[in-house]
Amino acid sequence: MTDPTAIIAALRALDSCAISDALDTLGLPGAVIELSAMWPAGRTVAGRVRTVTAAPKASSGPVTHIATPLVAIAERDDVVVIDNHGHTDVSCWGGLLAEAAIQRGVAGVIVDGACRDVQESEALGLPVFARAAVPVSARGRIVQQAMDERIQVSGVSVASYDYVVADVNGVVFVAASDAARVVALAQRIADREARMAEAVRAGQDVSEVMHDSRFPTVTADPDSAEEK
Numbered sequence: 001m002t003d004p005t006a007i008i009a010a011l012r013a014l015d016s017c018a019i020s021d022a023l024d025t026l027g028l029p030g031a032v033i034e035l036s037a038m039w040p041a042g043r044t045v046a047g048r049v050r051t052v053t054a055a056p057k058a059s060s061g062p063v064t065h066i067a068t069p070l071v072a073i074a075e076r077d078d079v080v081v082i083d084n085h086g087h088t089d090v091s092c093w094g095g096l097l098a099e100a101a102i103q104r105g106v107a108g109v110i111v112d113g114a115c116r117d118v119q120e121s122e123a124l125g126l127p128v129f130a131r132a133a134v135p136v137s138a139r140g141r142i143v144q145q146a147m148d149e150r151i152q153v154s155g156v157s158v159a160s161y162d163y164v165v166a167d168v169n170g171v172v173f174v175a176a177s178d179a180a181r182v183v184a185l186a187q188r189i190a191d192r193e194a195r196m197a198e199a200v201r202a203g204q205d206v207s208e209v210m211h212d213s214r215f216p217t218v219t220a221d222p223d224s225a226e227e228k
Contacts, residue, residue, distance in 0.1 A: 002180060004048060008077050010183045011046035011165050011174075014190055019165045019172045022186035025220050030173045032154035034086070034131055035110060037168055038118045041127040045166045047079040047107035049158055049173070054084040054092050054113065054138075055145035066092050066144040068100070076105030079164050083151035084113025088132040090141045095120035102126055110164065110171055112153045129166050189218045 011019065020031040052067050067082060074080065080101065084092045093109055095117035101109065102124045109115070111130035116137070121128045148160040156173055158164075163174040174182050199209045 005077075007163060007179050007183060008046050008048070010187070011163060012044050014165065014183075014186050015044050016165050016167050016169045016172045018186040018190045018193075019174065019182065020170075021189050021218075022182045023172065023174070025185060025189075025218065026178070026182065028175070028178055028182070029156055030175075032156050032171050032173070034154045035112065035129045035166075035171045036131075037166070038115060038128040038130055038133055039122040040168065041108075041125075043127075043167070045079065045108035045127045045129075045164075047077040047164060049081050049160055049162045049164050050074060050078045051148055051151045051158065051160050052080065052082045052144055053146040053149060053151055054082060054142045057141060057143045063143050065097075066138050066142060067097055069144065070147045071097055071100045071104060071106070074101065074104040074106050077107050078104075079108045079110060079166075080106055081110045081151070081153060081158060081164065082113065083153060084111065084142065086112055086131060086154070088114040088134060090114060090136045090138055091116035091134055092138045092142055093128065093130070094137070098124050098126045098128075108164075108166060110153070110166060112151075127166065129171050185218065185220065192218050 023030045052070050082092050091114050093111050093115040098121040108127040114132045114134045115128055115130045118133050150159045158173050162176050163179050165172045196209050
């Protein structure tokens with residue numbers, strides 16, 4: 001599976017936990033723990049990353065507002081990911097940006113820092129994940145330093161056109177080069193858990209169901225005898 005549309009559809013059918021488990025099994029980074037949903041979207045957000053790097057405003061006079069150049073060219077199923085280096089004293093995403101993002105078909109927004117106007121993003125149906133919400137405006141405080149360059153999000157290296165999954169459990173990034181095998185493994189993990197849940201609903205003892213001898217742990221090898 002290499003088609004981005006197919007990968008996004010597959011990711012959207014999973015959740016952040018299954019993707020995180022797949023990354024763990026493969027020994028890959030990706031899950032971040034400091035970011036959370038700013039409002040309960042009730043669905044899995046999946047898409048391709050488009051990055052923005054924030055920096056303090058260093059000059060006087062008017063400047064282009066942070067993230068507007070990227071949002072103006074964003075494509076459907078893009079996820080805007082803003083690196084404000086974890087700062088929570090100023091917002092770098094708000095209501096007007098959310099309005100523009102919805103018009104472009106943006107799937108969601110992830111901020112390593114703070115956002116504001118959460119109620120407006122919720123009314124628009126635009127999922128936003130961040131460290132915090134604050135009322136303090138970016139205007140006159142921070143600017144866009146770069147876009148579509150590699151960034152760090154809570155210690156995870158992320159580049160534009162990588163993939164991301166975000167939901168009520170958190171945010172997980174998947175490098176584009178690893179996406180196909182991560183998806184395939186996550187699907188096997190999700191299938192195992194579905195069979196375990198069915199066994200519990202059928203009345204089987206949960207201690208037996210969760211024992212690896214009953215439902216062996218999924219490994220990176222799809223032909224592993226332990227899973228058969």
